Amino acid sequence: MSEVRTKAALAKEAVRAIGSMDTASKNASLLAMADALVAEQDSIIAANESDLERGRAGGLTESLLDRLKLNPQRIEGIAEGLRQIASLPDPIGETLETAVRPNGLRIEKIRVPLGVIGIVYEARPNVTVDAAGLCLKTGNSVVLRGGSAALDSNRRIVEVLHQAMDATGMPRNALQLIESSDRSSVDEMLKLNGLLDVIIPRGGRSLIQNVVRNATVPVIETGEGVCHTYIDAEADPDMAAKIAINAKAQRPSVCNAMETLLVDAPFAERHLASLAALFREAGVELRGCPRSLALVPEMNAASEEDWSTEYNDYILSVRVVDGLDEALDHIRRYGTLHSECIVTENADRAERFLREVDAAAVYHNASTRFTDGFEFGYGAEIGISTQKLHARGPMGLNALTSSKFIVRGNGQIRG
């Protein structure tokens, strides 16, 4: 049997044991895992150093190397993440519905773990710990398949976590790391119906699209965000500038950052030039539509491709539109159902935007950067769902659960 199938089968076998652990025991294990990561940081950093060396030799970019790199501060941050997960309420066992039917059947719908969760992600060792913590907290087994550039780091991290699990009575088989760096190991995971209950891809567009296109196991699609901010004619100019700059430039690499600014023509005529200056000050390259260019000739010209590009960078496409309807049309055409914002003092148009835009999160007068499990108060986040099934928007612990019906009778039969 292949590594993938063997480990997924072990993870499935462990579902009963991890799923029936009580909250206190799970939390104790998570805290022990956090402590172990800090205690074993030297060996983890050594393993990470070997990944980094291989990465440098293989020509990884500086930004990829930075995402891969671990140091004592980062390990402490990762451990702190586990401690926060331990401190969150445990959703498992929660009663979601109760009913007594006319025939006397007592029906309870309770929250249960999903079962075995597959996570496919890039060379980011922090995701290894974060995903493991979230899945184990919710009583799930987890099969991790991280980017091969982080394999030494991940292997050492999982060893350390396994030791902490052993020491605290959490079944180590509930945490599996796929070590094969062959792409076929991902392909195999995607088809493991019966062993995996869901796969959550975390990473860039091509990783996610590969999972969505090829998985037969149910998938929660996360992440891609071509997010818009629409500045209405009746926007407060200072607020609009503050929100737009924040949405683009506070952290351009993330999925809830703005990629396209839509500006109502009357606002553009009065304020686009000063707004463009602020963006340039923030180091943002602007790519404008012809009407934007007419107002701010210093911009580059946007191509059709720009409107559907998630730059994840200091680049912004800008389009002047004639009112809300044109803005809504643009968002419908190019949006990825992630996060969309209107800035306006006009309540009617705000409500229309909030109602009509089909996205995981729609904002009035606030930066799209808030679409985040922590900012929404969930205390943790496994990702941001951009699909409509199961979970939409920031996914906290509840998104890692399912439900079952418990029906108690005294001999009822169907007539």
Place this chain on the structure above:
Amino acid sequence: MSEVRTKAALAKEAVRAIGSMDTASKNASLLAMADALVAEQDSIIAANESDLERGRAGGLTESLLDRLKLNPQRIEGIAEGLRQIASLPDPIGETLETAVRPNGLRIEKIRVPLGVIGIVYEARPNVTVDAAGLCLKTGNSVVLRGGSAALDSNRRIVEVLHQAMDATGMPRNALQLIESSDRSSVDEMLKLNGLLDVIIPRGGRSLIQNVVRNATVPVIETGEGVCHTYIDAEADPDMAAKIAINAKAQRPSVCNAMETLLVDAPFAERHLASLAALFREAGVELRGCPRSLALVPEMNAASEEDWSTEYNDYILSVRVVDGLDEALDHIRRYGTLHSECIVTENADRAERFLREVDAAAVYHNASTRFTDGFEFGYGAEIGISTQKLHARGPMGLNALTSSKFIVRGNGQIRG
């Protein structure tokens, strides 16, 4: 553009209009659709007669012809189903969560339509109406692809529904029927990411597995049920017999019917012979394990394949087990996560069974036949989900909805 893509695109365009209809208008349309089906029954029955003739000529079995057949009583029943859907509460717009964050952001999570729902099903004209009613009630567009043997019936039914929609201001494009009888039209639907938000297959195993294996659009897997009843040593013999007979023989063709009876050895020694006699009286063929055969030699022998077969027929496999653990093992190995029952007067074992069995619905002292949206009080059912994502067990109107976050601010930006 192909028929499938063209119609799915029209359905998607209609999402805004159908999704923003108020409850009273949607209900008025559903009632008009019900009346129209009854008023136009002659032309529907004529179209159905042409399907039936083609089916007879093509050698469809009697049971398939029966599922295909419409008559005035059946049409009245189908119309009554629409009226019931109209009478149910509308979940759209419901507030699911609210929060005011420390920074003043007001976050609301509200229930919204899924968008465009694809339904792939067999030659059952009643499903055409039922699925349309459920999807439209929840503000969704729906693309129907029914079995080609029912095409004339479906075409006439959808014409009648479209006329009623026109007359009552419901956008007709929200209801699309794929008329191509080519299998490739199903294959095309399964890959329509961006146009379809979900596909729900309704039908037998091969139809469902084709959808699950080939869809890149998210799927809700429904239906397959290898359901077990476990009779514990401490079961009340009369209750056990009543429940077991009901679970198997009240309607064997459905997914919540029992397929395998597990009998604790002490109970089997005392009661299996009389139970077997009751099953034979009910016309049920028994296929037993060697221990069952030793007690009731008249049974046929069960093969390994029997344990994972959904007969949907008057056939039951029977296995004698040594206690709860062996029963749980059997269910883990052969169950399809649908509906599982324990009959016992022993409260501890009942609770252990309810807790440990991983299935959409677990029963103590009641027939598995109750796993049904109507019996659970949902008033309607689009199917029974046997997956863990999004919906599990009987799916009522809520299962046809998603959510979105509405965030209201006054200039908040992320620090």
